Amino acid sequence: MRKGIMRLLSRRAAVRCGLILTVAGWLLWPAAVIAQSAGSTQDFVKILKQADALVTFPDSDFSALYTFVQENPGQGTSTKQAMVFRRDRDNTYLIVIVKPEEDKGKGYLKSGSNLWFYDPVSRRFTFTSAKDRFQNMNARNSDFTRSNLAGDYKVVDSVRQKLGRFDCWLLDLEARTDDIGSPRMKIWISDDGLVRKTEDYSFSGQHLRTTAFPSYQQVGSRFVPQTVVILDELRGAMINGTFVKERTTYTISRPSLQGLPDATFTKAWLENLSG
Amino acid sequence: MILQIAFRNFTRNSRRFFLLGLAICAGFFFVCTVQSLVAGLSRQINLRGARYYGGHVIVNRGADVPQSADLAEQDRFILDAIHRSGVQPAALSRRTHLGVDGLVFFNGESVTMRRVIGLDWASEGRMISRLQIVAGDPAAMSDPRGAMISDVTARRLSARVGDQVILQVNREGGAVNTVPLWVKAVFREVSIFGYYTVYMDRSVLDETLGFDKGYSATIGVYLDDYRTADRVASRIASAMAGRFSVAPVLSLMKEIRTLLEALTLVSWAVLVLLAVVIAVGILNLYRVIIYERTREIGTMRAIGMQRPQVRNLVLAEALLLAICGIAAGLCMSFLALWAVSRIPLSGSAGLDIFLDRGHLTWVMNGDMLLADAVLITLVTLAGAVGPAQAAQTIEPVVAIRSE
Numbered sequence: 001m002r003k004g005i006m007r008l009l010s011r012r013a014a015v016r017c018g019l020i021l022t023v024a025g026w027l028l029w030p031a032a033v034i035a036q037s038a039g040s041t042q043d044f045v046k047i048l049k050q051a052d053a054l055v056t057f058p059d060s061d062f063s064a065l066y067t068f069v070q071e072n073p074g075q076g077t078s079t080k081q082a083m084v085f086r087r088d089r090d091n092t093y094l095i096v097i098v099k100p101e102e103d104k105g106k107g108y109l110k111s112g113s114n115l116w117f118y119d120p121v122s123r124r125f126t127f128t129s130a131k132d133r134f135q136n137m138n139a140r141n142s143d144f145t146r147s148n149l150a151g152d153y154k155v156v157d158s159v160r161q162k163l164g165r166f167d168c169w170l171l172d173l174e175a176r177t178d179d180i181g182s183p184r185m186k187i188w189i190s191d192d193g194l195v196r197k198t199e200d201y202s203f204s205g206q207h208l209r210t211t212a213f214p215s216y217q218q219v220g221s222r223f224v225p226q227t228v229v230i231l232d233e234l235r236g237a238m239i240n241g242t243f244v245k246e247r248t249t250y251t252i253s254r255p256s257l258q259g260l261p262d263a264t265f266t267k268a269w270l271e272n273l274s275g
Numbered sequence: 276m277i278l279q280i281a282f283r284n285f286t287r288n289s290r291r292f293f294l295l296g297l298a299i300c301a302g303f304f305f306v307c308t309v310q311s312l313v314a315g316l317s318r319q320i321n322l323r324g325a326r327y328y329g330g331h332v333i334v335n336r337g338a339d340v341p342q343s344a345d346l347a348e349q350d351r352f353i354l355d356a357i358h359r360s361g362v363q364p365a366a367l368s369r370r371t372h373l374g375v376d377g378l379v380f381f382n383g384e385s386v387t388m389r390r391v392i393g394l395d396w397a398s399e400g401r402m403i404s405r406l407q408i409v410a411g412d413p414a415a416m417s418d419p420r421g422a423m424i425s426d427v428t429a430r431r432l433s434a435r436v437g438d439q440v441i442l443q444v445n446r447e448g449g450a451v452n453t454v455p456l457w458v459k460a461v462f463r464e465v466s467i468f469g470y471y472t473v474y475m476d477r478s479v480l481d482e483t484l485g486f487d488k489g490y491s492a493t494i495g496v497y498l499d500d501y502r503t504a505d506r507v508a509s510r511i512a513s514a515m516a517g518r519f520s521v522a523p524v525l526s527l528m529k530e531i532r533t534l535l536e537a538l539t540l541v542s543w544a545v546l547v548l549l550a551v552v553i554a555v556g557i558l559n560l561y562r563v564i565i566y567e568r569t570r571e572i573g574t575m576r577a578i579g580m581q582r583p584q585v586r587n588l589v590l591a592e593a594l595l596l597a598i599c600g601i602a603a604g605l606c607m608s609f610l611a612l613w614a615v616s617r618i619p620l621s622g623s624a625g626l627d628i629f630l631d632r633g634h635l636t637w638v639m640n641g642d643m644l645l646a647d648a649v650l651i652t653l654v655t656l657a658g659a660v661g662p663a664q665a666a667q668t669i670e671p672v673v674a675i676r677s678e
Contacts, residue, residue: 073383131449178448178485203446204483206453234441236383243383 044158044171048150050193054223056146057257062086064224064255065098070137073237073244080135085264088146092265095144096273097135105274108134108141109267115141116267120274125267131181138209138232138248142181149173149187149195152180163197166190182208194223207233219255227251277584281591285599291564292596298556299600300607302549303651307608307644309542312615315637316629317535321501323468323628324524324531326402329368329394330495331504332511333527335520340447343487349519353494356514362507365499368399369491371477373484378443379424379473381432388428389471391442393480393491402497403474407632411436411460416474422456423474429461436461442473446485454483465627502640531628546647550654557593557658565589565662569669576671586667593659597652605644612637 068080081099086092096107105120108128116125130142153173161170168188175183184201194216200209210231216223229249236245263269285292325331334353341349357364370393377388394403396416404413409426416423422440424432434440436458443453456475464472478488498507504523512521525532565572572585580588620626621633629635 129449131445131451175450178446178450181449181451183446183450183452200451202443203450203452203485204454206441206443208443208451208453234380234383234443235385238382245383 044155044169045150047169047171047189047193048153048155051187051189051195052147052149052151054193055195055225057086057088057220057222059089060220060257061260062088062219062224062255062257063260064252066095066250066252068135068137068139068248068250071247071249073239073246075237080137084144085260086144086146087260087265090265091146093144094265094270096270103135106135107270107273108144109265109270110141110145111265118267118270120271123271123274138230138235138246139228139250140181143228147195152176153185161188163188163190166196168196209233217252217255220257224252224255277587278591281588281595284588285592285595291567292592295557295560295596296600296603298553299597299651299655300603302553303601303604303647304607304611306542306546306549306647306651307604307639308611309545310643310647311608311612311637311639312635313535313538313542314640314643315635316538318501318638319629319631319636320528320531320535321504321524322405323465324528325495325497325501326406327390327392327468327472328495328524328527329370329392329399329493330364330366331498331501331524332362332496332508333522333524334494334496334511334515335522336492336494337519340486340490343489346487346489350489350494353515353519357494357496357511360507360510360514362496362498362510364496366398366402366497368394368402368493368495368497369477370394370495371480371484371486371490371492373444373480376445377473379428379432380441380443381434381438384432386428386431386471388442388473389467390473391444391480392472392474393477394474395477406462406464406469409461409463411458413460413462415459416476418457418459419476419479420455420457421459421476423460423462424458425469425472426461426463427470428473429458434458442475442483444480444483446483448485450485452483452485454479465630467628546650550650553651554654554658557655558661561589561593561659561662562665565666568666572666572669573671573673576669582667585669586663589663589666590656590659593655593663594652597655600655601648601651608639612639 063083063085066082066084068082070078070080072078079099080097080103082095082097085094091110091112093110094107097103097105105118107118109116109118109125110130115128115130117128118125128141130140130145132141133139134141134143152175154176155171156174157172159170161168163170166188168190171187171189173185173187182200183203184205186199186201187195188197190196194213196213198211199207200211201207210233212229212231213225213227214229215226217226227249228251229247232246232248236243238244321331334357336349354367357367372393373388373391375387375389377391379386379388396403400413400416403416403423406413406423410429411423413423415421422442424434424440429435432440438458439455440458441453441455443451446452456473456479462469464470477491481488481490496507496511498504504525508521508523508526515521525535575588576582576585616634616637618635619633620630620635
């Protein structure tokens, strides 16, 4: 009798427990999801901040020689070289073309949100936009400024993905404001925190550009890509029935963190360079 | 009676008046031809400008894009002001346009657009269809995803009717946006008004730029008579009490307006110069004629013609002379303008904006012709007044006695 009562009680208890657990589960599940997603967002912001930090030089100046190779399908290849001087703490850069001879002395000076292009022939500075193409190539003027992924974008989706030999987070980014040139972006960040690939999309979702960063070189405690490959998804030509995209490849050599004189980031310096 | 005698004298002694008539004919021919050509140039520019900017008078909303509620209020205010100004528009346009930020892509090629025009096909289709269409059907532009591109753009992109092109623009803040568009028609238009222009649906352009779909940067007024644009603009402007800027379309093309004004001024200067030459010529020739006709006038006076009648006879002859000279000048002007308009001038750089399908056009405005005719007639009469006064003073006895 007593055993029967106990069995009945334990069965009721089990049912009650089950009910309590189910209700608790239903109640706690959204909270858990919110907590998890909050944690994920937090993590991704951290990942973006780390990716920014690894390629930014807040405590020193940066200079390097950039060699650009522009491939226009059906039209051949052209090469340009430029010296890039960056002072990330002031959000400033100065770029001066050193090759070919006909473009030598042309330059760009970015100071805060202002960007000027200097033409040594007319000896005049004209305003230009960070969103414009750099020297009619597939790189943009904004590609040479410091990285601010965490500030410019929010993560709207994420997935783990293998990119070649790299285990990466593939993040879908959306610009936080309407003044960011690429309002949508897919970005592959490897587990070492470095950006390995990006895809730029228009506001309506049109794929505009793919950029690959196959390898990096270490400069002090930071990193600089060795080679960057940019594919324009809209520009190219039909070659033998296949659409071949325009491509810009640039290599970065002679990176240096040596301090630069303040005068480097001035219009006068750019003018003096071309005599 | 005087007119009859004058007519008989005029027809029986046509050789006497030939030189005078020729001078009047040449003067009227020259002025009429130049003014008709200038009017033709002006009409072409106004036609193109109105098509390009969306009307003969443009109301500009300003740089700030208003919120939806303000937008509706602004629309009501502008339309009410147009109504209050008493203007009867041939059509109204609502447009959004974009400057050099538009890029059109097709098959890897890209062309920077000088102007991307978003318009309402339902209200402006009639005006835009007058473009020279070289392929496709502009009526298909009722499809919101349709686009009309120029033949120059089509050639550079290797795009044809039915192809899908991609338009890339920068949104208000600067973010890049794109929209696929189907080429519905290809038009041919001259340099600044068309080479790098694309016409598309306004609401689609607004959406792509991040504006409210009901937004339009301008409201344009098409007029039946483009020559009234300045007056209409000032009437609408005063009805708006300075809230929005109102401008005739030519004021948006300052250099061209200056050129047209200079041409008009030159043609009037030539008219005045010719008038003086004609007046002096007629004065001298009439003096000779009156001298030659001394016996004739004396005889008329001897048989009872009064002094004022003699003066009126001379003036009536001058009037007939002016009428015949003007009529002949008008006919010659018609012929010359017709011949000039047949000459192909397509390749002429700088002139193409004034041409209609490669040819000069001309317009003979009734009021302009009337003004010219009245002026030439008055000048002729003015030249004849002095000799007519002299003729009436001739004494019959002296006149009959003279050789």
